[in-house]
C-alpha cells in the first residue's frame with residue numbers, strides 16, 4: 285500500500301457527475317462546418333498551411349508549428365477548406381482568433397496512417413508528437429513533447445498520470461478510463477520510456493470505482509485511489525498526495541523527479557505513435573441544463589451548439605460554462621468550436637446556477653486561507669488586487685494561486701476572489717509587456733538625444749573651423 | 758523605400774552598439790536613484806508631467822522638485838511603484854497633468870503627407886521613417902503614443918489610433934460589483 289499525503293485545505297462541492305455517466309461515450313453526427321482555431325495550445329500559434337477551396341484529408345496537417353513552443357493542427361475529417369479567417373473562439377474575452385473553416389464531405393477519407401516504431405529514438409518520437417498536435421488535454425494544453433524531454437541533467441523517477449478529475453460535473457476522463465484503459469496504458473508505456481521513469485502511478489479519485497477497476501485490469505502501472513477532495517486533481521496537489529513531494533513556487537516538478545500528465549494525453553500519445561493518428565478529437569462532457577447529459581467524442585472544431593442540440597437543450601438556459609463550475613469560464617456564446625482545452629460544457633440555468641449574491645465586506649474570518657490548497661493568504665491577495673497594489677500581490681505569491689476557487693467558494697461574504705486574482709495577474713502580465721516596450725523606447729530616446737548632441741557638436745566644430753579659416757585669410 | 762529599409766536596418770545595428778555605450782555612459786554619470794525612478798517611468802516622453810521627458814522628471818523626483826503623481830501614461834500602477842521605491846504614501850494621479858488614455862499609436866495619412874519632416878524632428882523615439890519630400894510612415898511597434906508629432910504637422914495628417922484589442926493583449930476586468 286502506497287502511503288498517501290495531504291494537501292492544505294480543499295472543499296467538497298456537490299458532485300453532479302452521475303447524470304453524465306449513464307451512457308457510454310457518444311459519437312455525434314458530423315456538423316455542417318468545423319471551425320478549427322490555429323492556436324489551441326500554450327506557445328505560438330500554428331501557421332496555416334491551407335488555402336480556401338483546397339480539399340484536405342482526415343488527419344492532414346493544416347497548421348504547422350511555429351517556433352519551439354508550439355504544436356500542429358490537423359483536419360479532423362476530410363472535406364473542403366471554406367476560409368481562413370477570424371472567428372469567435374471559446375475565450376473569456378469574446379474576441380475572435382484565426383481559424384480554418386472546413387466543410388466536411390462525409391467521406392472520412394484518411395491520410396496514410398503510418399504506425400511508428402515504439403522503440404524509435406526518443407528525440408524523433410518527440411518531434412512526431414509535436415507534429416501530431418499532442419498537447420495536455422487536462423486543460424493546460426501545454427505541448428507534451430516538451431514535458432516529455434527530461435533534459436540531460438534531470439532524472440524523472442515517477443511518471444504520474446492524472447485521472448483524479450476532481451471538479452464537479454466533469455466526467456470525460458472517467459469515461460475515457462472506463463472505455464479506453466488500454467490506450468491510456470499503452471500511451472503511458474511510451475511516455476515512461478521517453479522520460480526514463482522508474483514507475484508510473486495513476487491517481488484516480490475514489491468516487492470513480494469503475495474507472496479504477498478498468499485501469500487496474502489494463503496493468504502496467506500502479507493505480508491509486510485518492511480521496512475525493514477538490515482540487516485533488518491539481519497537478520501540484522496530486523503530486524503531493526501521491527509522492528509527498530511539494531513543488532516550490534517557480535520550480536518545475538521535473539526538477540524534483542516527478543512529471544504529471546492527464547490520462548487523455550496518454551491516450552493521444554498512444555494514438556499518435558502506435559496508430560499514426562494525430563489529435564483530431566477529444567471527449568467533451570455536455571451537461572447541466574440538457575435533457576441527456578453525456579460525453580461526446582467531438583471532432584476538434586465542432587460547434588458547441590451542435591453538441592448541445594445532441595444532448596437536447598432545455599428551456600430556461602442562461603449561457604454556458606467551459607470547464608467546471610469552480611474554475612471554468614463563461615463562454616461568450618455557444619457558437620464557438622470545441623478546442624483541445626475543452627473538457628466540459630455546462631449549460632447554465634437559473635435553477636442550477638443562481639445569481640451570485642452581492643459581495644459584502646471582508647470580515648477577516650480567514651476561512652479562505654484555511655481552504656487554500658496553495659497555502660496562500662487569499663484575503664490579503666484580494667486586498668492588494670483591489671487596491672491595484674500588484675507588486676504587493678506578487679510578494680504574497682499571487683502567481684502560486686491556481687485559481688481553483690476554493691476561497692471564493694467558502695467566503696461568507698461572497699467576494700468573487702478569483703476574479704480579482706485573474707484581474708491582477710493579467711494586469712501584471714500587461715505591465716511586463718509595457719516594461720519591455722518602455723525599455724525599448726528609453727533606448728531609442730537616449731540614442732536620439734545622443735545623436736542630436738553629436739550633430740550639435742559637429743556643427744559647432746564646423747563653424748569654429750570656418751571662422752578660424754576666415755580669420756586666417 | 759529601399760533607402761528607408763537600409764536606414765532602418767542600419768539603425769537597428771547601430772542601436773545594439775548604443776545599448777552598450779549608453780549603459781556605460783549613464784552608469785558612470787547617472788545617480789542610482791534617478792536610474793531606478795526612470796526604470797519605472799513609461800518612457801512615452803510626452804512631457805505631460807511638466808518636464809521635457811521621462812528622465813528629467815525622474816531627476817526632478819529624485820531631487821524632491823516634483824511629486825510622484827504627475828505622469829498620466831504611467832497611471833496609478835506606476836504611482837504605486839514609485840511610492841514603494843521612495844517609501845512615501847501613494848496618492849492618486851494629479852488631474853492637472855491629464856488623464857490616462859488607452860494606448861494609441863500615431864498614424865500618418867500618407868496621401869496628405871507633404872514630406873516636410875517636421876514630425877520626424879518631433880518624435881522623441883525616432884518612430885517615424887521618411888526622408889525630405891517623401892511621405893512618412895510610423896513604425897507602429899516603436900511609437901509610444903506621446904502625440905508630440907501631431908502639433909507640428911502643417912497639414913494635420915497625423916491621427917492617433919487606439920491599439921486594437923486581441924486575445925494576446927486582452928486583460929481580465931476587475932469584478933463589476935464592488936463591495937460597498
Ligand code: SF4
Pocket residue numbers: 645646647648649650651652653662663666691694695696697698699
Ligand atoms: S473568507 Fe472572505 S470574508 Fe473571510 S477572510 Fe477570506 S475574503 Fe475575508
Ligand code: SF4
Pocket residue numbers: 652655656657658659660661662684685686687688689690691692701702705
Ligand atoms: S483560488 Fe488561489 S487563493 Fe483561492 S484557494 Fe485557490 S489557490 Fe488559493
Ligand code: SF4
Pocket residue numbers: 798799800801802803804805806807808809810811812814827828829830831
Ligand atoms: S508624463 Fe510620464 S511618460 Fe510623459 S514624459 Fe513625463 S514621465 Fe514620461
Ligand code: SF4
Pocket residue numbers: 862863879880881882883884885895899900901902903904905906907
Ligand atoms: S510617432 Fe508621434 S506619437 Fe508616436 S512616438 Fe513618435 S512623436 Fe510620439
